[in-house]
Amino acid sequence: DAGVTQSPTHLIKTRGQQVTLRCSPISGHKSVSWYQQVLGQGPQFIFQYYEKEERGRGNFPDRFSARQFPNYSSELNVNALLLGDSALYLCASSPGRGLLQSPLHFGNGTRLTVT
Amino acid sequence: AQTVTQSQPEMSVQEAETVTLSCTYDTSESDYYLFWYKQPPSRQMILVIRQEAYKQQNATENRFSVNFQKAAKSFSLKISDSQLGDAAMYFCASGGATNKLIFGTGTLLAVQP
Numbered sequence: 001d002a003g004v005t006q007s008p009t010h011l012i013k014t015r016g017q018q019v020t021l022r023c024s025p026i027s028g029h030k031s032v033s034w035y036q037q038v039l040g041q042g043p044q045f046i047f048q049y050y051e052k053e054e055r056g057r058g059n060f061p062d063r064f065s066a067r068q069f070p071n072y073s074s075e076l077n078v079n080a081l082l083l084g085d086s087a088l089y090l091c092a093s094s095p096g097r098g099l100l101q102s103p104l105h106f107g108n109g110t111r112l113t114v115t
Numbered sequence: 116a117q118t119v120t121q122s123q124p125e126m127s128v129q130e131a132e133t134v135t136l137s138c139t140y141d142t143s144e145s146d147y148y149l150f151w152y153k154q155p156p157s158r159q160m161i162l163v164i165r166q167e168a169y170k171q172q173n174a175t176e177n178r179f180s181v182n183f184q185k186a187a188k189s190f191s192l193k194i195s196d197s198q199l200g201d202a203a204m205y206f207c208a209s210g211g212a213t214n215k216l217i218f219g220t221g222t223l224l225a226v227q228p
Contacts (some may be wrong), residue, residue, distance in 0.1 A: 039221075058215070098214060
């Protein structure tokens, strides 16, 4: 079975631009979560979507938004990019809504560089 | 607020030896899980082992085991018979009813041949 797939793998953008990152969960997984990992730090929670509804949001500005589609794939959008948005963006999927049911399965991430 | 602290930025171990990575946490959740994830240069976060907080028995997965001290809020990872493929960044994480994981800052493990 295919794991969590993310696209693109690398991306270079200029300050002020907008970016869209994509994630396809493992087949049968209904929950998708997004994390931001700045170099040298642990991942930070951005969003969780379950059954196409937002179920959790981390401490990120409104420039960050996401959505989940009927096939459970997801997009993360970041507007008005700042240099500080440069990071590895990780997508994770799981069958259920919470960790108590099943652990998260992560993709390989999208490396975003803002210049 | 939930926090996870890893006080060892880097560790080194000889091949075939045993190493222990430390982690302390704080959480307001009554029911929670603790995790160790491995992140090799390929960037993918790979689940190594998980511990349910209500279980007193320490989790074990082959060469990997944990020492879970709930009262002390401590959750260390022991890697036995270390292999070159174990070299990676290791993250400790905690989470509760939602999919929100709180990660530590990581410990970079080097395995010397």
